[in-house]
Amino acid sequence: MQLKTATLINDGKAVKLGWTTGETARFHALWLRDNAPDGATRSATNGQRLITLLDIPADTKLTKAEISAAGDLTATFAPEGKSVSYPAAWLVRHAYDQTPARQAGWLAPEIETWDxxxxxxxxxxxxxxxxxxxxxxxxxxxxxxxxxxxxxxxxxxxxxxxxxxxxxxxxxxxxxxxxxxxxxxxxxxxxxxxxxxxxxxxxxxxxxxxxxxxxxxxxxxxxxxxxxxxxxxxxxxxxxxxxxNPHGFALLTRHCARFEYAGSAGVRLQSKRPMIELGPDGEMIAIRFNNRSAAAFTDIPYDDMADFYAAYRRFAxxxxxxxxxxxxxxxxxxxxxxxxxxxxxxxxxxxxxxxxxxxxxxxxxxxxxxxxxxxxxxxxxxx
The missing domain is CATH 3.60.130.10 (Clavaminate synthase-like)
Structure with a gap:
């Protein structure tokens, strides 16, 4: 996969890239600098960063964005005057310039649900x-x-x-x-x-x-x-x-259930989490369901409790x-x-x-x- 175009935008605070496949994506200069793969920024041994975000100037911007003979990106940053190369394939894998219309409860592509x-x-x-x-x-x-x-x-x-x-x-x-x-x-x-x-x-x-x-x-x-x-x-x-029941689903994701265990001397375990847990972006990431270990639910408003129990029952x-x-x-x-x-x-x-x-x-x-x-x-x- 190779790049075809690279255009500075927003006074160098970002760049718009185009691949030979027809795909396009924008990248912020600060994001590119933070993710630079060069040896001064990341360890060649373990890939961990050698610098902190505070080591990068807050006013970082791009002064050049050029495509190499191999079809990769070479970006030059001000005020450091630093040039860094980014593989075109790496950039397309890490593109974040998207606004997917995701329904609450979406799942990662590597997950397949079953019955x-x-x-x-x-x-x-x-x-x-x-x-x-x-x-x-x-x-x-x-x-x-x-x-x-x-x-x-x-x-x-x-x-x-x-x-x-x-x-x-x-x-x-x-x-x-x-x-x-x-x-x-x-x-x-x-x-x-x-x-x-x-x-x-x-x-x-x-x-x-x-x-x-x-x-x-x-x-x-x-x-x-x-x-x-x-x-x-x-x-x-x-x-x-x-x-x-979208409303019931939302109740089980929005309100926390409580769970506890006190079956052994010296052990009292307690937690408070939703039965269906979503990430901040709406991804379904965890289920917690255990009637034997459920404690009294005290984190659901009175006006929602009847509907919460109806959703809980239907989920069961x-x-x-x-x-x-x-x-x-x-x-x-x-x-x-x-x-x-x-x-x-x-x-x-x-x-x-x-x-x-x-x-x-x-x-x-x-x-x-x-x-x-x-x-x-x-x-x-x-x-």
Whole structure:
């Protein structure tokens, strides 16, 4: 990709660029200077800035904008008299000169929402393949980024083996439940997960701030009747609610719910966040839904409370719609991972006879996404 034109505008405070593809975009001089890729501005080793914004003159402007023989931009800045080259392809990837008409609740392009139809195309990888085939492992991680859910088979049936899986892409988030936790029926449990009761689809630990963004559950034994696992795409549920009831969707995004946990001595966890969280630009970025851990809602005005509860109820009905569910029974040596800010998980009730032993742990998406980005970067470098 090459540049074709470069025209200074607004007395050099910006430049308008045109590519050979016909695309155009404007860039502010101060933005270009702040993002200069030269060795005096950014470390060649790690890409981090070597200067602060205050090191750049506030009256920075462009005195020249020229196109090189390779079709890239060479920009000269005053008052520094500094010239910097910018690859045309980099500029088009980082163009911000756009005013997209985005509906509240929009999703990033790498996200694909789903319902029960994902059952036939669940992302699955064999444990040994994940360890030895980096390309296949990257494809699996990319599918988790896209769908928020994946399954690994052939995991060693040893206590704590899920930790090794988490460390294949990132780091374990240790909590008051420990580095990992046992999921099997107990007498007088400190959490309803440790019973044979069915559990409504939920995200884990909404009472934490921040919440663990990934959860892994690994099956070591399973001879009970029932106990099937269920996953539901909270983003798809949010899309359905928005389509049916825009006002109710807005209430669940605008007002905070409260969550709390006080099931263990010396532990009292509390948070206040919306059930459907949007970024400042309206992007849907997180779902928090856990009826068991919901505290009294006290941040919704009286005049909105009835409509808030109606939206909350409808959101719950959508989440529990069988058409939204992907259902499976974990076998020993199988593990599933969910994006805990997006995908809700549930469990069917199971018999009191037999054994059902799962272990769970938490991790965070930054590690997974970092490993995925490194794999993808390496593939581009090799291409």
């Amino acid at each position: 029960a139809g994902l059952q036939a195309k669940t992302p699955v990888i064999l444990h040994e393949q994940g360890k030895t085939d980096r390309a296949a492992f990257g494809q699996w991680l990319a599918a988790i980024r896209r769908f928020g859910f994946g399954v690994m088979t052939g995991v060693p049936r040893q206590s704590g083996s899920l930790i090794e899986v988490a460390e294949m892409f990132g780091f374990v988030r240790e909590t008051n439940y420990g580095k990992w936790f046992e999921v099997r029926a107990e007498v007088n449990p400190n959490n309803l997960a440790y019973t044979n009761l069915g559990l409504q689809a939920h995200t884990d630990n909404p009472y934490r701030d921040p919440v663990p963004t990934l959860q892994l559950l690994c099956c070591l034994e399973n001879t009970v009747d029932g106990g099937d696992s269920v996953v539901v795409d909270g983003f798809r549920a949010g899309e359905r609610l928005r389509a049916e 009905e959508i989440i529990e719609d069988p058409a939204m569910e992907v259902t499976f029974k974990l076998k020993p040596g199988e593990l599933f991972i969910v994006d805990n800010t997006r995908v809700l998980h549930a469990r069917k009730s199971f018999s009191s006879s037999g054994t059902r032993w799962l272990q769970g742990c938490y991790a965070d998406k930054d590690g997974l996404l970092s490993t995925l980005a490194a794999i993808e970067h390496g593939q581009k470098e090799a291409a």
